[in-house]
Amino acid sequence: MTERRRLRSLVTLAYLNGVLPIKTQPLYLLNLIASPLSFLFFIDIASHGVLLLYGISGGMVLTVLTIGSSLQTDMSHYRQDLKWQDVVVASPVEATTYVAGMALSELLYSLPGMGVFVALWIFAGGGTLLGAVSVAIVLLCVWAFASALGFTLATYFEDVRETWVFAPFISLGLTVLPPVYYPITSLPASVRPFAYLSPTTYAADLLHNAIGIQPLGFDALLLNWGVLLGFTAALLLLAGLKARWRDP
Amino acid sequence: MAEGIRARALTKRYPKSKTGPPALAGVDLEIPPGRVFGLIGRNGAGKTTFVRICATQLTPTSGELTVLGLDAVREASEVRTRIACVPQESRPLYFVTSRQLVDLYLRMRGADRTAAALRAKEVLKELELTEVADKLVSHLSGGMRRRVMVAMVLASDAEVLFLDEPTTGLDPVARRDVWSAIRRVARDNRTVVLTTHYLDEAEALSHELALLEGGRVVLEGRPADLRGRVxxxxxxxxxxxxxxxxxxxxxxxxxxxxxxxxxxxxxxxxxxxxxxxxxxxxxxxxxVSLEDLFLQTVGKPLTGPEEPLESEAS
Missing domain, CATH: 3.30.70 (Alpha-Beta Plaits)
Structure with missing residues (x-):
């Protein structure tokens, strides 16, 4: 397949799964932002506004992480219930194009949510240009590893209901234990090592640094970027090697 | 010289089915190019397993398989650029219209916008779907949805089409519309591999057919010749x-x-x-009809109870 055709496939898939469902049911857009906004509300109320910026950065991470779980659910449903993945496998569309197109479509869903959190961030004082660029790169990494993980898991589940069984565990590992909504120092020392097993912890640390609520030293910054990019590369590699495009 | 599909000693045992008979137990089959080839057999006979392996959706356990002269395992990427498939029990994405589904499927395969729109219009007309072309698929009946899936794949320029029970759930008139479309595809010198439970359909459409039972080919040939062998x-x-x-x-x-x-x-x-x-x-x-032939060969009617073969849907 030529690069031009590959790009056409990718854009078509993003439009098919990202734009058309929203046209049919615009409430999909609110679905993705409902949880992050609820958490932000609770955190802001409970902390009397002190942890507002933590709530905003946590909301950004959670919104993008939700892409991974949405992708996993969509792809499981398309694969198991509609046999859509089989239709795509028996076509010139490659696995990487399919996943990229689907991940891009899920990103479209998250854009309004991200817009709300960016607006809140600006309202709460904003940040520097460098900080904004850092936030964008961190969130792109989160999008990439969450999508890779979502796709890989979706190809292993034999029923879409299995995704619901695993979702809380994945959520625990990616959004609850990592210090998305609070500083890592708030975690008990005995639990902290487990948090460091999750890529979200490094993403959250970098976000907290980028929006100026928890500055990191140069070494810590370097370490966090290295680990986040390493996790992202590893999960993309895992998807490339272990995701089942053709059934065993 | 054009090549079709060639299977040699093809076997398939599903990973979770260590005991019991394999889904395919050494299939040897030659499917000539430019023809409609029918696969018939009871539930669990191995039809869908065979089609899924040919369509590069499933890995065989052993044996050789070439599609259009290409190894279906090692050269799967090349095979995929030249095939299309309507899987068994597949359904269209529910949030699109019939026209959008066909059009976007073609664009996903790499067709440009104008060509895809034109081809979608033609195929929808051929399958009597023009009236519902702009209705959401979720508002269509089950039979209509199945017809939309068939239209989608027939619209492609694939050289080999795999149609796994394409007319299940269709009324007699709709079935004949699909038959006409399949015949047109064959006239374009493309290969169609068709699985069906309707023996009249297999007989009406297939230039050649094979009867599978217990993961093996037990009869193979032109429908008229098969009757002569009884x-x-x-x-x-x-x-x-x-x-x-x-x-x-x-x-x-x-x-x-x-x-x-x-x-x-x-x-x-x-x-x-x-x-x-x-x-x-x-x-x-x-x-005797093809159904009688089936009964004589297999000793059981085609529409008997499903055999408990794991992961095997046909």
């Missing part, structure tokens, strides 16, 4: 009042609703018919 090429139905022992002297009786179906040679069938008529019984007499 030892007892005539069928007679008689009511239950006819003595069973006497029936056995004419041919091979099997119980059917309200009587017996007897397979026999032509002279024996005529004698049996005369004997029954002389006793004032209602009978039917005629050459």
């Amino acid at each position: 030892r007892q090429p005539w069928r007679v139905t008689v009511p239950t009042e006819f003595p069973l022992e006497e029936l056995r002297s004419y041919g091979t009786p099997s119980p059917v609703e309200g009587g017996y179906l007897v397979f026999a040679t032509e002279p024996a069938a005529r004698e049996l018919a005369m004997a029954a008529l002389q006793r004032g019984m209602r009978i039917s007499l005629g050459p």
